Amino acid sequence: MHFIPEEIDEYVIKHSEDEPELLQQLNRETHQKILQPRMLSGHFQGRVLSMISKLVGPKQILEIGTYTGYSALCLAEGLDPKGELHTIDSNEELFEFQRKYFDQSKYGHQIIQHMGDALDIIPQLHLKFDLVFIDADKENYSNYFNIIIDKLNTGGIILSDNVLWSGKVLDTKFNKDDLATPALIEYNRILKNDKRVETVLLPIRDGLTISRKL
Template identity: 65%
Template sequence: MHFISEELENYIANHSQQEPELLAALNRETHQKILQPRMLSGHFQGRVLSMLSKLIRPINILEIGTYTGYATLCLCEGMQKNGSMDTIDINEELESIQKKYFDLSPWHTQIQQHIGDAIEIIPTLEKKYDLVFIDADKENYLNYFDLIVPKMNEGGIILSDNVLWSGKVLETPDPRDLSTNVLLAYNKKINEDPRVETVLLPIRDGLTVSRVL
């Protein structure tokens, strides 16, 4: 489902900050060589993530779902000089393209790649986070959220991607459609959970901003 017209999407992108050269190269290579390139955050959403990170000025960032590392680099743009980025992905085949662009970035010494199951990795991370971006398997969004909240600093921000799920959240889901059913439960939970306050933004496929109280 397209929530706004392609013409309007192009206007929005053309009137937002230009995509940095390194990210443009990563964008191109992802579309040329990697399956499902639509999973890439892309120009406009990337600039939104960058702006939010610059407003938050996080020290420690956690990303669940690296893909090719585009959003990772966008989030690093607002990270403090003494900060760190932990990014987790289960697909080891993407590690080389991630590392290639991380090594070309100004944050190459601050980014820690974790390959494996985020449910197992998150409990081993001994940090408090100021900013978290969830963009992985939808079936585990509820689990990720409950693992993350205790690791957040007060006032920390949790960003959750794809929460509109191509408009499927407006339909009566098939009981066998686990992703849609979990996202419906997730959207309800983060809107009602007393530990956070949440606003849902209709950016691309839906992005929620949750502030930890």
């Protein structure tokens, strides 16, 4: 679903920073070999993630949902030279694919992969984060928020992807098997009303929320 005309979308991409060569390769290989390549952040959103990370200058980044590692590499561009990026995913089959690209980048030694359920792993990370990116199972977005908010430094940023869910967040009736849409509607409500954060929802791709801890 396009939230702006395709011609405008193309113009925006053309007049934004170019996609780095390594990420172009990762993008291509993901589309050639991996299921559901639309899950990839992609060129424009990747440059947005990179810019936000560079503005924050995080020492510790947490990513929930690695997929093939594209967004992790974008976020790593803003990492403090002595910082770390912890990325969590439950798909063991993608571990080596991710690692290959991480190690080809100059950030490989700073990126730490975790395999398993993020709700089990996060409490074991005895760290405070400056930047968190949530892009995993939509049903658990509110649970992720609740488990990371106390691990986020004051002034820290939570980025939440897919919060417009192809416009389904406007639906008033859901298929009983659709757990993601009502979960995202509730998550968006939480971010708007929780006094611990200030939030702006951007209509970038499928919706990207920026929440800053007060």
